[in-house]
Amino acid sequence: MDQKLDCFENEAFNRGRSLWVEAIWRLVSFIIFENSLVHPYFIKRVILRIFGASVGRNVLIKPNVKITFPWKLAVADNTWIGERVWLDNLDQISIGKNVCISQGAYLCTGNHNYKIETFDLITQKIIIEDDVWIGAMAIVAPGVVIGRSAVLGMGSMAASDLEPNTVYLGNPAARIRNRD
Amino acid sequence: MDQKLDCFENEAFNRGRSLWVEAIWRLVSFIIFENSLVHPYFIKRVILRIFGASVGRNVLIKPNVKITFPWKLAVADNTWIGERVWLDNLDQISIGKNVCISQGAYLCTGNHNYKIETFDLITQKIIIEDDVWIGAMAIVAPGVVIGRSAVLGMGSMAASDLEPNTVYLGNPAARIRNRD
Amino acid sequence: MDQKLDCFENEAFNRGRSLWVEAIWRLVSFIIFENSLVHPYFIKRVILRIFGASVGRNVLIKPNVKITFPWKLAVADNTWIGERVWLDNLDQISIGKNVCISQGAYLCTGNHNYKIETFDLITQKIIIEDDVWIGAMAIVAPGVVIGRSAVLGMGSMAASDLEPNTVYLGNPAARIRNRD
Numbered sequence: 001m002d003q004k005l006d007c008f009e010n011e012a013f014n015r016g017r018s019l020w021v022e023a024i025w026r027l028v029s030f031i032i033f034e035n036s037l038v039h040p041y042f043i044k045r046v047i048l049r050i051f052g053a054s055v056g057r058n059v060l061i062k063p064n065v066k067i068t069f070p071w072k073l074a075v076a077d078n079t080w081i082g083e084r085v086w087l088d089n090l091d092q093i094s095i096g097k098n099v100c101i102s103q104g105a106y107l108c109t110g111n112h113n114y115k116i117e118t119f120d121l122i123t124q125k126i127i128i129e130d131d132v133w134i135g136a137m138a139i140v141a142p143g144v145v146i147g148r149s150a151v152l153g154m155g156s157m158a159a160s161d162l163e164p165n166t167v168y169l170g171n172p173a174a175r176i177r178n179r180d
Numbered sequence: 181m182d183q184k185l186d187c188f189e190n191e192a193f194n195r196g197r198s199l200w201v202e203a204i205w206r207l208v209s210f211i212i213f214e215n216s217l218v219h220p221y222f223i224k225r226v227i228l229r230i231f232g233a234s235v236g237r238n239v240l241i242k243p244n245v246k247i248t249f250p251w252k253l254a255v256a257d258n259t260w261i262g263e264r265v266w267l268d269n270l271d272q273i274s275i276g277k278n279v280c281i282s283q284g285a286y287l288c289t290g291n292h293n294y295k296i297e298t299f300d301l302i303t304q305k306i307i308i309e310d311d312v313w314i315g316a317m318a319i320v321a322p323g324v325v326i327g328r329s330a331v332l333g334m335g336s337m338a339a340s341d342l343e344p345n346t347v348y349l350g351n352p353a354a355r356i357r358n359r360d
Numbered sequence: 361m362d363q364k365l366d367c368f369e370n371e372a373f374n375r376g377r378s379l380w381v382e383a384i385w386r387l388v389s390f391i392i393f394e395n396s397l398v399h400p401y402f403i404k405r406v407i408l409r410i411f412g413a414s415v416g417r418n419v420l421i422k423p424n425v426k427i428t429f430p431w432k433l434a435v436a437d438n439t440w441i442g443e444r445v446w447l448d449n450l451d452q453i454s455i456g457k458n459v460c461i462s463q464g465a466y467l468c469t470g471n472h473n474y475k476i477e478t479f480d481l482i483t484q485k486i487i488i489e490d491d492v493w494i495g496a497m498a499i500v501a502p503g504v505v506i507g508r509s510a511v512l513g514m515g516s517m518a519a520s521d522l523e524p525n526t527v528y529l530g531n532p533a534a535r536i537r538n539r540d
Contacts, residue, residue, distance in 0.1 A: 001525060001539045002458065002509065003491045005439070005458045005459075026397070027397075035210070036206065036214050037207075058185075066396070078186045098182065098183045100292070112493065114511055115539070131182050133292065133299075136286070136319075139496075139497055139515045149183070156351075157531075167294075169339070170351060170352055171515055172530055180181055216389065216390045216426070217390060258366045278362065278366075279365075280472070280479065283448065310362075313472065313479075316499075317466055334499060335499045336531075345361060347474075350532055351517075351531040359475070
């Protein structure tokens with residue numbers, strides 16, 4: 001199988017906003033989001049809403065968080081996004097209430113069809129239900145649904161859906177026990 | 181199990197310094213530690229000692245290192261802290277002599293009690309004994325003791341104590357041989 | 361086994377350029393490469409060639425890429441280097457045509473002889489053949505050859521050579537299927 005990256009196909013992909021809006025977002029993100037300085041949480045919530053995100057009450061976004069497209073993000077009340085998290089939302093990422101995404105976690109919505117030469121971009125949504133804990137440095141793959149109250153351990157990799165109320169660990173993540 | 185993050189409980193947690201000191205540290209860290217520019221090692225040692233760290237002779241701290249609370253850090257002589265390492269020391273991290281922490285490693289001291297609604301913060305110390313090598317991009321979990329002369333391979337995850345003089349690899353890390 | 365890091369031995373290691381050139385590269389990298397701002401691809405290609413890299417046509421280097429020594433890098437036509445990739449090329453890294461190195465991947469060429477007190481630096485080349493896809497947050501170890509059209513899955517760790525036209529996943533990476 002050859003990849004012809006000069007014939008790369010991403011026509012089905014919709015960035016969701018003009019390149020001008022994206023450029024302004026990148027600059028704002030550089031100044032306010034993607035560095036170690038501490039800015040008030042409410043300012044970050046307001047900025048994200050201006051750029052089209054749905055952001056609930058008491059959402060806490062720590063320093064050095066990267067959000068690729070805020071207009072493809074929904075985060076419900078009381079949820080935390082930890083330091084150095086990357087929400088790589090080429091497609092929609094929907095995060096429920098009372099979710100903790102710990103530091104350094106990476107949520108990926110972009111994939112490629114590696115069985116064809118044009119290496120087509122495939123984007124798939126991620127859904128994180130209420131009361132989930134995604135551990136530090138964990139990875140969530142495109143298309144994954146994390147069931148309510150599930151726990152994904154530190155440094156683990158969720159390549160497929162996680163059952164509700166269950167604890168997973170390892171790369172790839174394996175079920176290790178019920179949460180209760 | 182529900183998490184009520186608006187009722188989050190961390191009363192047992194002592195940041196160790198006032199928020200003013202922490203704010204000054206964050207600014208100093210932003211300017212001197214958390215970027216790719218090269219600053220003299222002795223200046224970094226002096227700054228860390230001013231902020232309460234115990235730092236031995238010839239300790240080398242490479243660019244882009246993040247230390248959450250320097251007042252909860254002890255590093256002995258001849259130890260190296262590599263580029264892009266994050267010592268996330270909400271609790272004490274004690275590192276012995278002649279230790280190599282390679283680039284991108286992450287040492288985590290913060291955990292949560294995910295069996296109760298208030299999702300209590302639990303911090304646990306990390307102890308790294310003399311002559312240890314923590315490989316690039318490796319992860320060390322809260323409460324772990326890394327025994328003398330142990331080796332944790334690149335990209336591996338130590339979720340429990342490592343035996344002295346032993347080489348571990350994988351996520352989660354498995355014993356693969358004696359070091360000698 | 362003791363490590364005597366104050367007797368560290370790296371005499372066999374050749375940085376390849378003077379410390380002056382390295383210092384200028386670090387500054388240029390800080391301004392143009394290692395941040396989230398978007399700079400034109402052709403400017404990055406020209407800069408890398410000035411610093412001794414071999415860079416083919418249509419090579420795309422995204423923001424926030426770290427290249428330790430550009431004079432030890434060869435990248436052929438139509439290849440992509442994703443955001444937050446780190447090419448840690450203390451030794452030569454050679455990347456073929458039509459290769460996709462996805463975001464956050466880490467390619468490591470530096471190792472240590474942990475069986476002797478002087479902890480000697482050992483560098484080993486990495487070769488990535490044509491049409492390979494290295495997934496997001498994946499790790500490639502020193503000395504590894506990634507065979508033509510192989511795929512290394514997201515968050516996986518290649519500690520040894522990968523067969524051509526084969527898909528690998530996990531840490532350590534295991535063969536899961538043929539690519540076709």
